[in-house]
Amino acid sequence: MNLSEELDKLYVDGEKLISSSTSEEELDRNKNEYLGKKGKFTAVLKNLATLSIEEKKTVGQKANELSKKLEDFVSKTREELKVQVFQAQAKSERLDSLRPLGNPQPGTLHPITKIQYEIEDIFTSMGFEIWDGPEVETDFNNFGALNFTDDHPARDMQDTFYLSDGNVLRTHTSAIQVRALRKLKPPFRIIAPGRVFRYEEVDASHETSFYQIEGMVVGKDISAGNMIHTMEVLLSRIFEREIKTRLRPGYFPFVEPAFELDINCLVCGGKGCSVCKHSGWLELLPCGLVHPNVFRLNGLDPEVWTGFAFGLGLDRLVMMRYGIHDIRYFHSGNLRFLKQF
Numbered sequence: 652m653n654l655s656e657e658l659d660k661l662y663v664d665g666e667k668l669i670s671s672s673t674s675e676e677e678l679d680r681n682k683n684e685y686l687g688k689k690g691k692f693t694a695v696l697k698n699l700a701t702l703s704i705e706e707k708k709t710v711g712q713k714a715n716e717l718s719k720k721l722e723d724f725v726s727k728t729r730e731e732l733k734v735q736v737f738q739a740q741a742k743s744e745r746l747d748s749l750r751p752l753g754n755p756q757p758g759t760l761h762p763i764t765k766i767q768y769e770i771e772d773i774f775t776s777m778g779f780e781i782w783d784g785p786e787v788e789t790d791f792n793n794f795g796a797l798n799f800t801d802d803h804p805a806r807d808m809q810d811t812f813y814l815s816d817g818n819v820l821r822t823h824t825s826a827i828q829v830r831a832l833r834k835l836k837p838p839f840r841i842i843a844p845g846r847v848f849r850y851e852e853v854d855a856s857h858e859t860s861f862y863q864i865e866g867m868v869v870g871k872d873i874s875a876g877n878m879i880h881t882m883e884v885l886l887s888r889i890f891e892r893e894i895k896t897r898l899r900p901g902y903f904p905f906v907e908p909a910f911e912l913d914i915n916c917l918v919c920g921g922k923g924c925s926v927c928k929h930s931g932w933l934e935l936l937p938c939g940l941v942h943p944n945v946f947r948l949n950g951l952d953p954e955v956w957t958g959f960a961f962g963l964g965l966d967r968l969v970m971m972r973y974g975i976h977d978i979r980y981f982h983s984g985n986l987r988f989l990k991q992f
């Protein structure tokens with residue numbers, strides 16, 4: 652066999668081996684056997700030295716053509732292999748959208764969210780609008796506009812997280828009263844649920860971050876009687892049973908007179924426990940008639956307008972509703988706790 656015939660045979664054998672490859676790795680190995688530095692084509696070309704100049708030219712050209720042709724064949728085979736691998740993968744990994752999921756773990760609403768939604772429904776059915784405000788508030792909206800003067804001792808009633816820019820993490824949802832008073836034209840009724848923050852020592856009924864629902868009604872001739880009636884409607888609809896409450900005088904710079912509405916502890920039935928600090932009663936719903944200074948500070952005439960406001964402690968209400976004996980469960984992320992609701 653002369654060199655030219657040898658090249659023809661090499662090509663045919665090479666093509667055969669290459670087309671038998673079943674993976675890209677195998678293809679690379681087979682390609683190397685023929686076209687690599689130590690491959691069979693290179694070996695043949697080393698024998699060119701033994702030929703005449705004329706033959707060198709024709710055989711050299713042929714060797715170049717055939718090795719180029721084999722390169723093309725390798726590329727074509729590589730593309731075909733890719734398609735085959737993809738098709739096999741697509742077949743074995745097919746998504747069956749109708750296959751049952753096995754053991755799905757659906758989420759549930761957090762008990763605080765659930766009761767918040769219930770309270771929103773109760774109040775919207777009484778014609779209240781739902782308001783919102785930011786958790787980072789100005790000192791003025793959180794305190795100043797609510798009749799807390801700069802040196803007012805009541806500022807210390809709520810231990811405040813101050814931010815370096817002079818703003819505060821709101822200590823109560825009463826800051827949203829201010830926003831409503833400045834935006835809405837009376838008469839109006841709003842509730843404003845939200846998260847509030849205080850630098851407090853944590854125990855069974857105190858958290859550093861908890862939830863309140865603010866309520867405010869502004870109109871003409873609004874009385875303490877209207878306020879107490881609204882509180883009673885709320886509590887009877889939330890608890891769906893007879894509950895004992897008591898009204899005590901309270902103190903807040905933004906309402907006058909101010910009241911504390913306490914609820915007979917439903918965790919211990921009034922006998923005394925860690926939630927009610929063994930008193931049988933729990934502070935739940937401070938409220939009062941809007942102080943004339945609050946109207947003045949927010950651009951309304953106290954000779955014309957009257958109103959009441961309240962600030963419900965939502966976490967504590969939820970504790971009473973479900974008999975939860977420690978407020979720290981709410982932020983615990985404990986699934987066994989959360990799945991009960």
Ligand code: FA5
Nearest residue numbers: 823825857858861934935936937938960961962964967
């Ligand atoms: C206030 O925050 C007033 N802004 C409420 C108010 C609004 C009064 C409108 C009058 C008119 P107080 O600091 O008492 O008040 O908090 C209100 C309620 O939030 C409490 O009755 C209690 O239920 C709840 N609360 C207070 N501190 C905490 C705490 N650290 N953890 C959980 N709940 C709390």
